[in-house]
Amino acid sequence: MVLIRKYFLVAALITAIIFILGVIVGVQLDTMKLNTIQDRYKQTELDWYDMQIKSDYYKLYPGITDYCEIMIDSNLEFSDEIYSQGLEIERYEEQSKFLEAVKQDKREYALLKFQFWMNAIELRDSCRADYDIILYFYKDEPNAIEEVKQNAMSNVLFNLKQNRGPKVILVPLPIDLDIESINLVTKQFSIHEVPSIVINEKETISGVLSQTAITQALNKASVSTVA
């Protein structure tokens, strides 16, 4: 009987050790991922301030160089950065099992993207830039089906971005972080489900689109035709 008890106890002990070690490693991995996410947030924030300061500077000395050309380039650069970082953050978050990114950071990041979207519209209209702006609405905490759809849509948009490069600015906005300004936009464009996109503040499309469908929709609502 003593021997039998020994087997059960030792097995429990080894299991507990492996399990606890696994959890520790898991938490450690998640912490590393979260640190990376926070670094990305911080970097994006800094880049945004830098761009804004640059904009203010050129406004202060308008004669130095072509404000529109430089700001459009900066804007496109920032757009690429914000988009690729968004993808990276999304992938890191998906693989984190024990810890979640801080909500407050996510909300700040979403607001920054929102500000960037408004800036991109302003530049496009004031400088007659020929890029299209796609607002991509997603959920930060989707259910399983929404997650699959978001992944699919994110992939379609990724391909679109690859194909069109600087001709498209993609701005992903989470709709479930309880941010008033984003709620205003979702109301304005009648966004009720995810994933949804709004092309050039003209056309709202919900659900997953194929590569062909999104290209057609973009051609239809493109700035060149809008103009």
Next chain:
Amino acid sequence: MLVIDIIYMLFIALSLYFTILFLLIFFDQRKELLKDNLPKHWPSLTVLIPIHNKARDIAECIRLIKAADYPKNKLIIIAMDDQSTDNSLNILKKIKGIKIISNAKNMGKALTINKGLKLVKSDLVAVIDGDAFIDKNALKLIVGKIIENDKIGAVTCAITTKGTENFLQRLQDIEYTIIVWVRKLLQSIDSIYVTPGPLALYRTSVLKEIGGFDHKNITEDIEIAWRVMYYGYKVRMALGAKVLVDSHKSFKKWWRQRQRWSMGGIQTLMKYKHTLFKKKYGMLGKFVGPFFLLSIFVSLSGFVVFSYTMGLTLIKILYAFLAPNKMFQYYKDIFMLPSVFLYFGIIIFILSLAYVYFGLHTMNNKKYLSFKRLRIIDLLAYLTIYVTIFPVILLIAMYRLCVGDMSWY
């Protein structure tokens, strides 16, 4: 953390625990495992053979029993025909030196054995299926085991399969080998939970004391082992006592047999649910019942996690056709951004591989560990596909039990 993540963690924890437990017992007992004792004296032994449509095998089955290494003056063979519709009875009538009982109507296996049990006057009684082929040493080794201790009420043996011609038979061959190995390991913790039909030995007094076989249970060989334990006796295994049985060539027959096993297991668990986690029922209450219960949980939770993951992956792949360039991003992420869940899965798989490896190696069924003739593929198929089917069988068995569908019985 999602509900599915919590289920996964529980699945991992329980799988880890049981795999480690068995490996631990194996490493501690590996020298003792293969030891069998010969009997110091020869108790009288009656062999009961319940037969229903076994015309193909019965003559060979009885020839092997008669040829077994056991004193002839101590051995009585009673063949009991349960209204066979084939030629079984005529074949039996031509065999000399055996007693024959013929049921007036089909009674089922358990009642047929009980009927034979009433005629048994020997110290020990062995039950052998009419299509099982016993090894020459089988009887003396199981007898040697039972007389080791008065508290041993039943002894089981090593059952292996006859044919390995088709893929399904080879998977069953692996399965039977692992079952034998695990059953022997379970002996070390007094938890052998079945005395299978092909060959099992009982003390006659014990079998009569506990009231014979339960004809209401569709796996009477599981139920009887639980009842032996319930009455405070131990079940042992003689690893050297070998018996060959047919494995199923057709998936349909295999499927039916596994459903019967699952349903019988659940039926037995339900019957003895009052013993769960109760010390006074010994290892039956402390381990066998809980082990059965947790095995069901592990099996079903594994299935839920597997189905959920596979379902989502399938939908992702279908959607990924919309954007083919990014199709393999998920698989890249698995390696670039490791998740601890993946590592747990890998640990479980490696431990399972070790568990199966030691099982096959110890039982000397090493052909599946070889790359020759690609038999290693059979082993991988066993670890992945074959084991994955069991939760489905279990679910259907549970459903059939709930609706009272026992149509094949």
